[in-house]
Structures are given as C-alpha cells and as structure tokens.
Amino acid sequence: MRPMDFSKRKNAFPSYLIFLSMLLFLCSCAGSSAFKRGKKLETLKNYDEALQSFEQALKNDPRNHEYRLYYERARFEAAIAHFDQGRRLREAGNLEESLAEFQRASAIDPSNSLAAQEVRSVQKMIQDRQKVQEAEKKKLGEIVEKNKVNGTREILNPTLTTSINLKLTxxxxxxxxxxxxxxGINVIFDSDLGQKLQTQTPLELNSVTIIEALDLLALQTKTYWTAVNKNTILVATDNQQTRQLYEEQIIKTFYLGNSLAATDLAETITMLRARHTRQNCHGGKSFAVHR
Structure with missing residues (x-):
C-alpha cells in the first residue's frame, strides 16, 4: 500500500504545481489589470479611484515593489487633493464641506499633520460661528420683543390717508x-427680484388709497408685499415659497414699531447684513433697504 500511495502522490504532484501556477497567474493578471487601471486614473488626476485600484493590485501581489510605490504616491496625491479642496471651501465660507474634505485627507494619510490641524481649526470655526448666530438670534429676539406690535399687514400706517390718482410709467x-x-413708507426689496426690478411697469391708478395702490401694483406685476412695521414694507416675488419664508420665518416675529430706538435699528441692520453675507454662500435670501 505504501509504494502505491507514494506513487499516487508522486503522480499528483505535477497537478498541484499546475494548480498553483494557474492561481499565481490569475492573481498576477488581476493585479496587473488593477495596476493598469490605476495608472490610467492617476493620469486623469482621479486620485481617489486610482488609490483604490493600486490598493487592489497590491492586495493581489503584496510583494510587488512597483505596486507599493504607485500606491503610496496615489495616497499622497489623494490626500493633497482633498486638503487643497478643503482650503478652497473654507475660504469660500463653506465650513461643513471644508471639514469633510480635511477629514477625508486625514483619513487617507494619517501622517499628514496639517490635515489634522485643519480639522481642528475648522471645527472651532464652526463652533464659533454657531455661538455668534445664537448670540445674534438672542439679541434680535430681545429687540423684536421690546418693539413688537400686534397684527399683520394691517399695521402699515401710511401718512397719506386720502385717495390718490397716479400714473406710473x-x-x-x-x-x-x-x-x-x-x-411715507420705506420699501425693502428681496434681492431675488433681480432684473425684474428694472421691468417697465406702466400702470394708471385713479381714486385709490396707498394700500390699494400697493395691492394693484403687486397684482399687475406678480409681486408680493407685506408690512414689516408701521412705515416699512417688504416686496418679493409672489410665490408660495417666498410667502412661506417671510410670513413664517421673518414677518411673524419681526414687527418693529415706530418706537424702535436708533441703537436697536443699527444693531438689527448689522445682524441682517451679517446673515446676508453668510447666507449668500448657501443660496440664502438677502435684502436691499431703500429709504
């Protein structure tokens, strides 16, 4: 039996060699294919996907020094790309997106101390911004509460109460x-009106009050107005989104009476302008004030 067993194993040995050779060949082919794909992606500066391809090639052939070299280089380039994008986003004021890029750079290359430093820096900037916003919100709430009057657009109190005849051209x-x-009314225009403010608006009004004139003009031009306080209105494009924005988020909490102190008004305008600057980075609403 022993000679027979030895003979069988001896005859099977070439089969094992063939199997191992085929396995090594397949791994080599897989590694080579992933490596070629990685080089192509690297040429296109698609460092994230290039890194994945080189990682796959290295996984299939861990001892291949060329694969290792390309993998490390792609890892460095990918980390730098995310780092640079993070800086651009931070400079543009997009702090949350900037933080994500710096975190990605740090995850790809943990040895990049600059990326880790930027992560901490942007996290602090976000926290500081939130504190400022909370302080502004609290201050604005105090101003509003101190000067609040009841009502909606009925709070508007034009100085001219008689009927007018007016031809607008x-x-x-x-x-x-x-x-x-x-x-005697101040007018605030929503900046989303844009070029529409320059649209010619011929309209003849006879025997109408100031409020009726505003209503007819709004109807004619598909715009919308609402009272901010007794002598100020806000004008915007008439659509559901705009009405919801101003009626629910601004107008219902921002009725300022004529008794508004000059210091309160100055603080309010400063806070609104600051919000306008920040919100423009994210497509937020802004205001233009005309007196």
Missing amino acids: KDLKTAYETIGKLG
Missing part, C-alpha cells in the same frame, strides 16, 4: 418707491 422699483414716498 417707469420700472417696477421706481413704481413701488413712488407709492412709498407718497405714503
């Missing part, structure tokens, strides 16, 4: 400002 902005001046 210029642009939308001028039309609203003309009616506003007649009634």
Whole structure:
C-alpha cells in the first residue's frame, strides 16, 4: 500500500504545481489589470479611484515593489487633493464641506499633520460661528420683543390717508418707491427680484388709497408685499415659497414699531447684513433697504 500511495502522490504532484501556477497567474493578471487601471486614473488626476485600484493590485501581489510605490504616491496625491479642496471651501465660507474634505485627507494619510490641524481649526470655526448666530438670534429676539406690535399687514400706517390718482410709467422699483414716498413708507426689496426690478411697469391708478395702490401694483406685476412695521414694507416675488419664508420665518416675529430706538435699528441692520453675507454662500435670501 505504501509504494502505491507514494506513487499516487508522486503522480499528483505535477497537478498541484499546475494548480498553483494557474492561481499565481490569475492573481498576477488581476493585479496587473488593477495596476493598469490605476495608472490610467492617476493620469486623469482621479486620485481617489486610482488609490483604490493600486490598493487592489497590491492586495493581489503584496510583494510587488512597483505596486507599493504607485500606491503610496496615489495616497499622497489623494490626500493633497482633498486638503487643497478643503482650503478652497473654507475660504469660500463653506465650513461643513471644508471639514469633510480635511477629514477625508486625514483619513487617507494619517501622517499628514496639517490635515489634522485643519480639522481642528475648522471645527472651532464652526463652533464659533454657531455661538455668534445664537448670540445674534438672542439679541434680535430681545429687540423684536421690546418693539413688537400686534397684527399683520394691517399695521402699515401710511401718512397719506386720502385717495390718490397716479400714473406710473417707469420700472417696477421706481413704481413701488413712488407709492412709498407718497405714503411715507420705506420699501425693502428681496434681492431675488433681480432684473425684474428694472421691468417697465406702466400702470394708471385713479381714486385709490396707498394700500390699494400697493395691492394693484403687486397684482399687475406678480409681486408680493407685506408690512414689516408701521412705515416699512417688504416686496418679493409672489410665490408660495417666498410667502412661506417671510410670513413664517421673518414677518411673524419681526414687527418693529415706530418706537424702535436708533441703537436697536443699527444693531438689527448689522445682524441682517451679517446673515446676508453668510447666507449668500448657501443660496440664502438677502435684502436691499431703500429709504
């Protein structure tokens, strides 16, 4: 039996060699294919996917020094790419997206101390910004509460109460400002109106009050106005989104009476301008104030 067993194992040995050779060949082919794909992606500066391909090639052939070299280089380039993108986003004010890029750079290359430093720095910037916003919100709430009056658009109190006859021939902005001046009303325009403010708006009004004139102008131009306080209105494009924004988020909490102190007004304008600057980075609403 022993000679027979030895003979069988001896005859099977070439089969084992063939099997191992085929296995090594397949691994080599897989590694070579992933390596070639990685080089192509690296040429296209797609460092993230190139890194994945080189990692796969190295996994299939761990002793291949060329694969290791390309893998380390792609890892370095990918980390740098995310680091640079993080800086650009930070400079643009997109702190959350910037933080994600720095975190990605640090994860790819943990030895990159600059990336780890930027992660901590941007996290602090986000925390500081949140503190400022909370302080502004609290201060604005105090101002609003101190000067709050009840009502909606009925709080508007034009200085001219008699009927007027008016022929408007210029642009939308001028039309609203003309009616506003007649009634002693300040006009705030939503910046989303954009070029629409320059649209010619011919309109003839006879025997109407200031509020009726505003309503007719809004109807004619598909705009929307609402009272901010007794002598100020805000004008915006008339759509559901705009109405919801101003009626629910601003107007319901921002009725400022005529008794608003000069210091409160200055603080309010400063905070709104600061919000405008930040929100513009994310497509937020902004204001233009005309007196």
